[in-house]
Amino acid sequence: MGPVLAGVLQFLALAAALALAYRPLGDYMARVYSSDKHLRVERWIYKGIGANPNTQMRWPAYLRGVLAFSAVSVLFLYLLQRLQGVLPGSLGFSSIDPDQAFNTAASFVANTNWQSYYGEQAMGHVVQTGGLAVQNFLSAAVGIAVAVALVRGFARSRTGELGNFWADLVRGTVRILLPISVLAALVLVACGALQNFSGIHEVGQFSGGSQQWNGGAVASQEAIKVLGTNGGGYFNANSAHPFENPNAFSNLFEIFLILLIPFSLTRAFGRLVGSLRQGYAILATMATIWVGFTALMMWTEFAHHGPAFEVAGGAMEGKETRFGVAGSSIFAVATTLTSTGAVNSFHSSFTGLGGGITMLGMQLGEIAPGGTGSGLYGMLIMAVIAVFIAGLMVGRTPEYLGKKIGTREIKFAACYILITPALVLVFTAAALALPTPGDSMTNSGAHGFSEILYAYTSASNNNGSAFAGLNADTQWFNSTLGLAMLLGRFLPMVFVLALAGSLAEQKPVPATAGTLRTEKPLFTGLLVGVILIITGLTYFPALALGPLAEGLAS
Secondary structure (H helix, E strand, O other), X not given: OOHHHXXXXXXXXXXXXXXXXXXXXXXXXXXXXXXXXXXXXXXXXXXXXXXXXXXOOEHHHHHHXXXXXXXXXXXXXXXXXXXXXXXXXXXXXXXXXXXXXXXXHHHHHOOOOXXXXXXXXXXXXXXXXXXXXXXXXXXXXXXXXXXXXXXXHHHOOOOOEOOOHHHHHHHHHHHHHXXXXXXXXXXXXXXXXXXXXXXXXXXXXXOXXXXXXXXXXXXXXXXXXXXXXXXXXXXXXXXXXOOOOOOHHHHHHHHHHHHHHHHHHHHHHHHHHOOHHHHHHHHHXXXXXXXXXXXXXXXXXXXXXXXXHHHHOOOOOOEOOOOHHHHXXXXXXXXXXXXXXXXXXXXXXXXXXXXXXXHHHHXXXXXXXXXXOHHHHHHXXXXXXXXXXXXXXXOOOXXXXXXXXXXXXXXXXXXXXXXXXXXXXXXXXXHHHOOOHHHHEOOOHHHHHHHHHHHHHHHHOOOOOOOOOEOOOOHHHHHHHHHHHHHHHHHHHHHHHHHHHHHHHOOOOOOOOOOOOOOOHHHHHHHHHHHHHHHHHHHHHHHHHOHHHHHHHO
16 A cells, blocks of 8 residues: 555544544533533532633633633643742752743643653653643633634524533533543554653663653643644654554544544534524535645655655655654644644645645634634634625625624634734744844755744644744744743634624624625634634735745745
8 A cells, every 4th residue: 555545544534434433522512501500510610710610701700711721721730830849749850940830831821732751851740730731721622712702692682691611621621621631642652652650771782771661641741732733842853753542543533532522512512503504604614624734745755756665655854753744744733723832743844835734724814713612603704704794795794603703703803814824923023133043043045034023923833833943932922922832822712702702792684685694614614714814914925935935946
């Protein structure tokens, strides 16, 4: 069997598994967020944090809950790292420096999981399991909660109430993320992933010295790392490390976990708004982009330029022989079209155009299917933009899901789509204009520019993957990337929740003969086109200076 055919079969198997899980998981999530009953363990949690889960919140109160909880999480994780040197289970590692501790705390709370440190050489068991793994659950649950709040804005009318943030947070963690993560961890352990609390071991003697490895609760953290579209690995090599990703089956299973909740949320969306066909339209948009990007990536990486590429079966530089070109390409697209950031290969070693595809996937806003929650609310924002443009074309007031998209709503949507491009381009320009940040680049020219552009694209879009050629462990990059991650995560949430509140206050508008049918394939095509046009107009000049210039020159 040739490598191309093997890659196609892997992709088809992945698509089939996602299709099988789509309906039961989507329906289950819809029931979780529409139920008025609380589990006993949930009631204990509410009592412990002093929250009343039955209180309905308007969007400012919901936002205050999101921001307050996230601020406390950043502070807790920052202090945990700063105190690591005196904590038990630190494996002898010292406390983390202030700038790196801030960067890491901001990263994991923002669901970015950017890592400017070597995990196996910096973080002990307490920080890994009590800090980073916990935030993998909580940051993912926050994203789903905000998405559900926006969906309620479309589903409800004549009320500004969007539900209860604390109830949504707890339910997402207890009923969705925890059960699936336990099952996923067991599968990874069966595949050979590490799961223990052992210390540091010396693994053989070499001419240059000895090699040391430390154990850890790797499989359990790996499960939520990919399921919650987080991405931060126990080891610096991330999912290219055999302790995290042992074989080809575990590789495909991790990709499945990355895409599972984001795709299935479209089914929950259709259930909650009372129209499964609307959910299918959003799903079709996401799937179209995902399939297109995967096909394009596999084509660029399998393209043979000379005998070395032919012998290797494709561009194998920076890729694991366990996964090959196909497994690496499918993983790279999945992780950059979502807010995961996990890597099983070095994106810096992809072909010039292949590296550009990973970057463009993040620049779309990571909406195909995107992160846990963030992908759905990002796609719904783009749907609002699309119906507004369609309304301008035909000269009538745009409507979506029975709600008018007026001046107020389109302002919120416009602010949402402008935030991350502004962060990416301003921070990239500043890093290139100043003399010191440029010293962190391993390469010069177009590839060096891509290293910095990729870093700020990854941080601002809460992805977390790196081009693997940039030394980001400096005060400048730790501070600016940390700031980009926080602003890129929470500023868009402000406008998402404000839009949700505005929609929930409206009364439903009955459909007429002139209403745009947003559940039809025509709207799916329009939505894909709007996404690509907006992204292209925003980022094409920057892409032309980096990956496009490199790809066309090779």
